[in-house]
Amino acid sequence: MRAASCHAVSEISVLDRNAVFAAVSPAAAIDAVREAFLAHHRGEWVMPSKVYLQSPPHGDFRAMPARGGDLAMLKWISSFPGNGSSGLPSVIGVVIVNDARTSVPLLMLDAGAVTALRTGAVAAIAARALARPDARTVGLIGCGVNGAWAARCLATAGYGPGVCCDPRADVASALAEELGWRVGSRAQALACDIVCCVTPGHEIVVDAGDLRPGTHLNMLGADGPGKAEASIGAVASCALFCDEWAQASHGGELTGVVEAGLVGRDAVTDLGAVLAGDAAGRPGPESVTLFDSTGLAIQDLAIAAAALAAHRAGRVAAQTVRL
Numbered sequence: 668m669r670a671a672s673c674h675a676v677s678e679i680s681v682l683d684r685n686a687v688f689a690a691v692s693p694a695a696a697i698d699a700v701r702e703a704f705l706a707h708h709r710g711e712w713v714m715p716s717k718v719y720l721q722s723p724p725h726g727d728f729r730a731m732p733a734r735g736g737d738l739a740m741l742k743w744i745s746s747f748p749g750n751g752s753s754g755l756p757s758v759i760g761v762v763i764v765n766d767a768r769t770s771v772p773l774l775m776l777d778a779g780a781v782t783a784l785r786t787g788a789v790a791a792i793a794a795r796a797l798a799r800p801d802a803r804t805v806g807l808i809g810c811g812v813n814g815a816w817a818a819r820c821l822a823t824a825g826y827g828p829g830v831c832c833d834p835r836a837d838v839a840s841a842l843a844e845e846l847g848w849r850v851g852s853r854a855q856a857l858a859c860d861i862v863c864c865v866t867p868g869h870e871i872v873v874d875a876g877d878l879r880p881g882t883h884l885n886m887l888g889a890d891g892p893g894k895a896e897a898s899i900g901a902v903a904s905c906a907l908f909c910d911e912w913a914q915a916s917h918g919g920e921l922t923g924v925v926e927a928g929l930v931g932r933d934a935v936t937d938l939g940a941v942l943a944g945d946a947a948g949r950p951g952p953e954s955v956t957l958f959d960s961t962g963l964a965i966q967d968l969a970i971a972a973a974a975l976a977a978h979r980a981g982r983v984a985a986q987t988v989r990l
């Protein structure tokens with residue numbers, strides 16, 4: 668009896684990057700992440716603040732826990748910007764899912780794939796909730812790993828065609844070819860109905876003079892302290908929405924306007940409240956709406972839970988590791 672229970676705890680299934688993408692389609696990711704925002708808004712899914720562990724001068728580690736349904740999850744992920752020079756990814760990590768009733772570990776997943784799916788999904792969810800009903804075209808500024816998945820999820824949600832803008836011409840053209848979109852300049856991307864920014868956040872790509880009436884902006888790149896993709900003037904002129912106020916006001920696109928005293932809590936609406944119908948979305952057709960995504964652990968849990976369900980249903984094979 669004791670041996671059997673020890674055996675159950677000592678084996679854990681592992682989904683690598685390809686297996687995560689095979690388990691959870693962009694459409695499934697959009698549905699799962701939307702449900703997670705609603706469950707968090709109702710107080711059913713819980714999420715303590717993310718913890719940063721600095722590793723100077725190389726980068727930092729982030730611990731992102733969440734609990735919802737019968738599952739608990741931790742994403743343990745790094746941001747080491749200089750890793751590229753030694754041929755390593757700048758973002759590396761794992762997600763661990765446990766049974767929340769027994770604590771038994773159930774699944775480990777590649778965190779990069781989980782992050783890409785949940786980040787892409789929220790771009791589509793925010794566009795559906797906040798863009799004009801007749802919005803179609805997408806301007807993607809920053810076509811790297813997470814920008815590409817935002818574009819794929821927006822395309823899955825029915826948006827496009829789009830303009831792919833990136834100083835790395837090869838990644839922009841590969842993504843444009845994949846989706847049937849086109850490569851274009853920053854100005855051409857900014858002229859689209861939905862503008863999605865997913866750059867490293869080291870330089871301003873949206874200024875106040877760039878804003879056109881009726882645009883919806885998804886700001887995804889500035890997900891930590893010291894990053895910004897829009898100028899303070901641009902952000903202050905928009906109707907503002909965020910994934911979670913606590914994170915967005917301290918380490919997101921909203922941080923600059925909050926620290927300048929231009930915007931307070933009352934001026935920013937959480938996406939979950941809009942999705943639940945408890946708060947108004949777009950004020951009018953001429954408004955410029957801005958959604959600040961900083962990335963939430965509940966989004967990661969949503970993808971991990973969907974992947975676990977796919978694995979349990981036999982739709983994706985996992986490796987097994989004996990601990």
Ligand SMILES: NC(=O)c1ccc[n+]([C@@H]2O[C@H](COP(=O)([O-])OP(=O)(O)OC[C@H]3O[C@@H](n4cnc5c(N)ncnc54)[C@H](O)[C@@H]3O)[C@@H](O)[C@H]2O)c1
Binds near residue numbers: 809838886
């Ligand atoms: N909000 C979230 O939930 C979330 C999730 C994941 C990553 N991020 C953030 O998104 C950003 C991008 O992450 P990634 O993993 O896709 O990185 P990446 O390096 O794969 O891609 C970034 C891309 O931006 C391009 N770029 C740089 N400056 C640009 C400019 N001025 N105009 C247009 N393109 C430009 C780069 O050439 C690159 O292709 C990072 O800051 C990351 O921390 C946010």
